[in-house]
Amino acid sequence: MWFFRSPHIVFGEDSLSFLNTFDAGRIVIVTDKNILGAGLIDKVKKNLPENAETFVISDILPEPDYDNMLLHLDDVKKFAPDLFIGVGGGSSMDTAKILFALYERQDIHIYDITPLVKLNLRKKSHLIAIPTTSGTGSECSWAAVVSEKDEHRKNELASPEILPDYAILDPEMVLSLPREQTINTSVDAMTHAIEAYVARWANPYSDALAEKALELISNNILNVLNNPRNFDSRNSVHIGASMAGMSFSNSQIGLAHALGHSFGAVFKIAHGKTVGLFLPEVIRYNYKSSKSKYDRLNNLFSDDIRKPSLDLTIEYLFKKMGQPVQMNTMNINEAYYNENFDLLVELAENSTGIITNPEDINREGIETIFKKVHGD
Ligand SMILES: [Fe+2]
Incomplete structure (x- = not known):
């Protein structure tokens, strides 16, 4: 039931x-x-x-x-x-x-x-x-x-x-939502849709909402950033974000949220920015079990944004939006990162997103993703 x-x-x-x-x-x-x-x-x-x-x-x-x-x-x-x-x-x-x-x-x-x-x-x-x-x-x-x-x-x-x-x-x-918050929150919403779509508890209702959410947000977000007071584009992104919320509330989130929660807690960085940071690498990690679903999502992007695979499409769109996909563009304190590396891994390991991510991951796997996104 x-x-x-x-x-x-x-x-x-x-x-x-x-x-x-x-x-x-x-x-x-x-x-x-x-x-x-x-x-x-x-x-x-x-x-x-x-x-x-x-x-x-x-x-x-x-x-x-x-x-x-x-x-x-x-x-x-x-x-x-x-x-x-x-x-x-x-x-x-x-x-x-x-x-x-x-x-x-x-x-x-x-x-x-x-x-x-x-x-x-x-x-x-x-x-x-x-x-x-x-x-x-x-x-x-x-x-x-x-x-x-x-x-x-x-x-x-x-x-x-x-x-x-x-x-x-x-x-x-949301018409006067500042640019930085518009980027962070829309990246969070897209991550909700993508993670809900491949989560272990995904179901036909959450799938339908995730697809429409991603379509609405991805096809309107650049226009929102260029024309922040454009009513129709704001409306589409607002509805899309809510659909993404409904999708993950009835499915679950995944590994990008687990890693993002950890990184955000240690570095005190906005939630959307941290989950988006890890999303492309998490998609690559999950490809072996979720390729057909990711391919379906990739087809929802407009021709001018879509790349051959979803990880590359997301990287391209995020870069256009000003959302980092590598830590080296974020000015993080390197010494603090190294001091807290074990804590980062431990917090991610204990985050609930791990449970519903489509692929299992162990401590070593988490370390590897942190290192890749860090640019090691
Ligand atoms: Fe989130």
Whole structure:
């Protein structure tokens, strides 16, 4: 028995106006200071039902730990909302999921959020996710990533009940996304699609979404980078990124995420940049089991981008976008890299992406990929 899980999706021009139709009067908005500063919360508020009262939490940090996520839980309980809206990247949307769960069930601990425990949420409120980047896929996932305080480790809490009720994909919310974040998040989304497509848990639903996601993103991303305020291209990439999120949420990620998580944790580099860094080499590693699927994906790229094989196509496109595919173009501290090499390998070895990658890999295999991408 297998499930396909997805929020209701509201997408395209003016989709924020859907909020107006939602029966809610006390609304918690979870976001970060940059999103607030960019005026995006004002856009959300303008679309809320008349007379709705809001409580805005705007101090969510990148990659938040438990303390940061739960800082306002007592205030949330006092406010007694009937709707939570996560507005932002993965950090804000994931925090909204956790606050929603712990407000609904005030008798449980954060660690009780697991796929195996029935939580019986939605007795008092609902959950909406509004992404302001085109990449994380958190709006479509039933997982929340929580960092461990002062450690390189991150925990992934998961429950089908923290899947948002609605994801609102309004291109207005990404029109002014800065170039660097546009690159990082779209690379992350393409990596989600490619890894989900060959993962051990891939299935016809995740396959269909991965194919369309990659087609939409790869055929529009260069236009977005050249014309950042092009509404149609932004809309296509935004929808594609969400489809990629839905794909990997119903399949899994793989080795590029395992290596990228490790590298990002040690070097404090943006998630999308690190997973993209390893993707071409991971494709080459997986070719023996996944060639036919990779070939099918390669055919989705337009003629002017497509090379004879997917690894080369991705390298070509990433270079055009300004996404590194070798560490020597990233200015990393060589001494720090050498000092932490064993830690990098160990963190990758213990990352969940290893389990669902189509090819098994051992410690030596991980070392080899690090060395290749390092240019040894
Ligand atoms: Fe990712």
